Amino acid sequence: MTLSLVRKTQEAELQGQLARRVYIETMGCQMNVYDSERMAEALGRHAYVTTTDIERADLIVINTCSIRDRVEHKVLSMLGSLRKLKDHNPDLVLCVAGCVAQQVGQGLLARVPHLDLVIGPDQIASLPDLVAGARDRQQRQAATEFVHRKDYAFPELLAPDDGRATSFVTVMKGCNKVCSFCIVPFTRGREVSKPSQQVLDEVRLLVQHGVREVTLLGQNVNSYGKDRKEELDFAQLLRQVAAIDGLWRVRFTTSHPVDCTDALVEAFARVPKLMPFFHLPIQSGSEAVLRGMRRAHGVDDYLQKIEKLRALAPHVALSTDIIVGFPGETDADFQLTLDLLARVRYTSLYAFMYSARPGTTAAQLPDDVPLAVKKARLAQVLALQDQMSQAWLAGFQDQEVEVLFEGRSRAGDSGPNSLLGQLDGPPQVTGRTPQNVPVNVAATDPEALATWPGRLGRVRIDRVHPHSFSGTLLGFVA
Numbered sequence: 001m002t003l004s005l006v007r008k009t010q011e012a013e014l015q016g017q018l019a020r021r022v023y024i025e026t027m028g029c030q031m032n033v034y035d036s037e038r039m040a041e042a043l044g045r046h047a048y049v050t051t052t053d054i055e056r057a058d059l060i061v062i063n064t065c066s067i068r069d070r071v072e073h074k075v076l077s078m079l080g081s082l083r084k085l086k087d088h089n090p091d092l093v094l095c096v097a098g099c100v101a102q103q104v105g106q107g108l109l110a111r112v113p114h115l116d117l118v119i120g121p122d123q124i125a126s127l128p129d130l131v132a133g134a135r136d137r138q139q140r141q142a143a144t145e146f147v148h149r150k151d152y153a154f155p156e157l158l159a160p161d162d163g164r165a166t167s168f169v170t171v172m173k174g175c176n177k178v179c180s181f182c183i184v185p186f187t188r189g190r191e192v193s194k195p196s197q198q199v200l201d202e203v204r205l206l207v208q209h210g211v212r213e214v215t216l217l218g219q220n221v222n223s224y225g226k227d228r229k230e231e232l233d234f235a236q237l238l239r240q241v242a243a244i245d246g247l248w249r250v251r252f253t254t255s256h257p258v259d260c261t262d263a264l265v266e267a268f269a270r271v272p273k274l275m276p277f278f279h280l281p282i283q284s285g286s287e288a289v290l291r292g293m294r295r296a297h298g299v300d301d302y303l304q305k306i307e308k309l310r311a312l313a314p315h316v317a318l319s320t321d322i323i324v325g326f327p328g329e330t331d332a333d334f335q336l337t338l339d340l341l342a343r344v345r346y347t348s349l350y351a352f353m354y355s356a357r358p359g360t361t362a363a364q365l366p367d368d369v370p371l372a373v374k375k376a377r378l379a380q381v382l383a384l385q386d387q388m389s390q391a392w393l394a395g396f397q398d399q400e401v402e403v404l405f406e407g408r409s410r411a412g413d414s415g416p417n418s419l420l421g422q423l424d425g426p427p428q429v430t431g432r433t434p435q436n437v438p439v440n441v442a443a444t445d446p447e448a449l450a451t452w453p454g455r456l457g458r459v460r461i462d463r464v465h466p467h468s469f470s471g472t473l474l475g476f477v478a
C-alpha cells in the first residue's frame with residue numbers, strides 16, 4: 001500500500017491538488033493491521049494518502065492494542081512526544097483508535113489536552129467525519145459507542161493496487177466468550193459475522209487484483225455464522241472461499257477449541273487449498289487453571305480434537321498460546337503445561353506472562369505468582385518449545401517445499417510472526433511454506449523483486465534458522 005499511496009500523493013501534488021497525509025501507527029495483532037488498512041481506505045475516499053513520514057502528517061492515528069502489558073503507558077508516552085509536532089502545527093489532528101481507545105475513552109482526552117480524537121473499533125467508517133469535525137470545528141471527542149449488531153456494516157474492502165500476493169479478510173468482529181483474562185469482549189463487543197456473500201465478493205476482488213492467498217480473520221472464526229440463522233458455518237465458508245478460481249491458498253486465525261468442529265478438522269484433510277497450519281490456543285495444561293480462565297473446555301477434549309486432526313491430516317503444523325503465572329498457578333499446574341507441550345509437540349507458540357487487564361474478571365483475583373517465578377516459567381516454556389521447533393524445522397533441511405513469494409525480505413529472524421530472516425548479501429525475496437514458515441531466497445534474477453511476488457516456486461531448503469529457512473529456487477509451479 002505504501003508505495004502506491006506515495007505514488008498517488010506525488011500524482012495529486014503534481015496535479016496541483018493538496019492531498020492531506022495520514023500517518024498510521026499500528027500496534028498489536030493482525031486484526032489491528034486489517035483495521036488500519038480499512039482506516040486508510042476510508043480516509044482515502046476523503047483525499048487522504050498515507051505517509052511514512054510522521055513529521056509531514058496532517059493526521060496521526062495511533063491504532064492501539066491492549067493485549068500486551070503497559071500499552072496504555074506506551075500510548076501516553078507516544079502522545080507526549082507528539083506534543084512538539086502539535087505545537088508546531090496546530091492544524092495537525094491527533095487520534096487514538098483501537099482497543100485502548102475503547103477501554104479508556106474520554107479519559108484519554110482528559111489526560112492528554114493536545115489529543116483531538118479517540119475512536120473505538122466500531123467507528124472506523126465514521127473516522128473521516130470525526131476527523132473533519134476535529135479539524136474544521138475543533139471538536140474534541142471520544143467516539144466509542146458499539147454499533148448494534150443489526151446496524152453494523154463492515155467497512156468496505158477496496159481493491160488493492162500494491163501488487164500484494166497475500167491479504168487478510170476479516171469475517172467477523174467481536175467475541176462472545178468470557179475468558180477471564182481477556183479484554184477483547186469489552187473492547188470489540190459481541191460477535192457479528194460478515195455476510196458470507198460479502199466475504200466471497202471481497203476474496204474474488206482480491207484475486208482479480210493478484211492476491212493468491214487469503215487469511216480469514218476473526219477473534220474466534222470458529223463461531224462464524226452463529227449470530228445469523230441463515231448463514232453458513234465456518235467450515236462451509238472456508239470451502240466456498242477455497243472454491244474461488246485463481247485463489248491458491250487459504251489460512252485462518254484465530255480459533256477457540258470449543259467451537260472447533262469435526263467439519264473444520266476434516267477440512268484440513270479434504271480442502272487442498274487450506275494450508276496445513278492450525279493455531280489452536282490452549283493457554284494452560286492444567287484443568288484447574290483452565291477453569292480459572294473460564295475457557296469452557298478441558299485438556300482432554302482439547303487433546304481429542306488434536307488427535308482427530310493428527311489422524312486425518314498428520315502433516316498439519318500446530319501452534320498455540322500459553323499464559324504462565326495465571327492467578328493460583330502452582331508448580332504442579334505449570335508442570336502439566338510443560339507435559340502438554342511435550343505431548344502435542346507444537347511447531348511454534350506464543351507465550352506470555354500473565355498480567356491483569358483492568359475490567360476483566362481475572363483482575364479481581366490476587367496476582368499471586370511472583371514475577372521471578374513467572375519469568376522462570378516463561379523461560380522454561382520457550383526453551384522447551386525452541387528445542388521442539390528446531391527439531392521440526394531441521395527435518396526440512398535439503399527438502400523441496402512450495403513457497404508463495406510475497407516480496408523483499410526485511411531484516412531479522414524474529415519469531416513466528418516474523419515475515420522473514422534477512423541475511424547479509426544479495427537482496428532476498430521472501431515467501432512462506434504451506435506450514436507458514438518464512439523462506440528467503442537470494443534474488444539471482446535482477447527482475448526477481450518485481451516478478452516473483454505472487455508466484456509459487458519450488459524451493460530447496462539450504463539452511464535452517466531459528467524461525468525461518470534460506471533456500472534456492474528450483475523452478476516455478478505457477
Ligand code: SF4
Pocket residue numbers: 175176177178179182183184185219220256
Ligand atoms: S476466545 Fe477468549 S481469549 Fe479469545 S478473544 Fe474471546 S475472550 Fe479473548
